[in-house]
Amino acid sequence: MEKTREDLVGKMKKKKKLVRMVLYIGLVLVLGMVIYQVRSAYLRAEAAKAAEAKKQAQEEARRKEEARKKKNEWVKKDGKSYYYGEDGKVVIGRYIQEKKIYYTDDTGAVVRTVDGEKPMVAITYDDGPSQFTDDFAQLFKKHDSAATFFEVGNRMNEFEEEAKTITEAYCELANHTYTHQNLTRVSVSGMHNQLNKCDRKLREFGEQAETILVRPPEGAVNETVKKNIHAPIILWSVDTLDWKSRNAESVYRKATTNIKDGDIILMHSLYESTLKASKRIVPELIDQGYQLVTVTDLAQFRGGLKNGEKYFDIKPVESEKEDQKSQDETTTTEEEKTTEEL
Ligand SMILES: [Zn+2]
Incomplete structure (x- = not known):
């Protein structure tokens, strides 16, 4: 009888231990999954940030290229001619280029040219x-x-x-x-x-x-x-x-x-x-x-x-x-x- 009781107590202890272990494993698994999810979300956000930064850098490079192109250069727009000066801005008024005199309207569109x-x-x-x-x-x-x-x-x-x-x-x-x-x-x-x-x-x-x-x-x-x-x-x-x-x-x-x-x-x-x-x-x-x-x-x-x-x-x-x-x-x-x- 004594033995049986002891066996019973021993079995119960073992069972409790098993339950604790299962709970412990479960907890570790849940924690692991949570960490995994959080980490994935973080990585996704980082990737999106990097992509956005890359896009901005490309846009900036395109703008710079555009500005560089328009320096000291003629640009045709809607059949009108504009001259971009040293500062990359449209020249307005009367100005000399090579052996020609140009007159523009208020927007910089050439309205008259005199050939020297x-x-x-x-x-x-x-x-x-x-x-x-x-x-x-x-x-x-x-x-x-x-x-x-x-x-x-x-x-x-x-x-x-x-x-x-x-x-x-x-x-x-x-x-x-x-x-x-x-x-x-x-x-x-x-x-x-x-x-x-x-x-x-x-x-x-x-x-x-x-x-x-x-x-x-x-x-x-x-x-x-x-x-x-x-x-x-x-x-x-x-x-x-x-x-x-x-x-x-x-x-x-x-x-x-x-x-x-x-x-x-x-x-x-x-x-x-x-x-x-x-x-x-x-x-x-x-x-x-x-x-x-x-x-x-x-x-x-x-x-x-x-x-x-x-x-x-x-x-x-x-x-x-x-x-x-x-x-x-x-x-x-x-x-x-x-x-x-x-
Ligand atoms: Zn007079």
């Missing part, structure tokens, strides 16, 4: 702005061309809307004094006052040229004016006498006959007859093979312009010496009549 190696002439209009100024500006814009408008400062407010369209059409605003003053008949300080006041007005209306060009009223220049003027003095080589004839046919003939590379053509933006003539002159000169450019652009690849220097025309650099002679002959017939009208 092809013939060109500069059409100039004095005494404006006037009620016709916008029509002149649109005429040039329509033909991918430009002109220089030598404006009278105190007229800019009177024809504010018209004057605004000149720089909007990529044309050039230039100085014709503030009140159409003959500069040989004022003091040096009076002269500076006339020119500075007009310059300020032209800047107000969007002129961005580094140096604003000057055409002294009546073409009147003496040594005092030359010595004290802080800008190039632009005269002309072709006088249409439009103020005198007020005849579109006559103006058209004068502005389109025997025109040479580098000529500067003089007209006035005050007359309807001049506008009528210009509508024929612009396409005709383009047909003759000329680019119609601003005076500043005409000089860009032809030695530039010096302050206090007179220019009647601006020939290509190669033939500069030959033309020195023609520069010495003074071409004067004047706009006194226009003066009176102002």
Whole structure:
């Protein structure tokens, strides 16, 4: 009996031990599985992170490559050309590349190009702005061309809307004094006052040229004016006498006959007859093979312009010496009549 009890107690102990062992193994298994699951989840997260980092690195490399490509490079987009400068940004405004001048709109899309190696002439209009100024500006814009408008400062407010369209059409605003003053008949300080006041007005209306060009009223220049003027003095080589004839046919003939590379053509933006003539002159000169450019652009690849220097025309650099002679002959017939009208 004793033995049997002892056996029973022994069996029960063994059973308890077995149960503990089973529980222990079970616990180890469960723990193992939990650890395994947690570890897998962790590894999956790590792998996803690594993949994301790789993707970002690839994207960054692509962006860098794109930026590198667009440095000092032309890009075509929707049929328009853009130039990316040294800083990788689109260049906006007027700029020079090789032997060409480019003009862009506000987005940097090129709107006009001047080829420095092809013939060109500069059409100039004095005494404006006037009620016709916008029509002149649109005429040039329509033909991918430009002109220089030598404006009278105190007229800019009177024809504010018209004057605004000149720089909007990529044309050039230039100085014709503030009140159409003959500069040989004022003091040096009076002269500076006339020119500075007009310059300020032209800047107000969007002129961005580094140096604003000057055409002294009546073409009147003496040594005092030359010595004290802080800008190039632009005269002309072709006088249409439009103020005198007020005849579109006559103006058209004068502005389109025997025109040479580098000529500067003089007209006035005050007359309807001049506008009528210009509508024929612009396409005709383009047909003759000329680019119609601003005076500043005409000089860009032809030695530039010096302050206090007179220019009647601006020939290509190669033939500069030959033309020195023609520069010495003074071409004067004047706009006194226009003066009176102002
Ligand atoms: Zn004038």
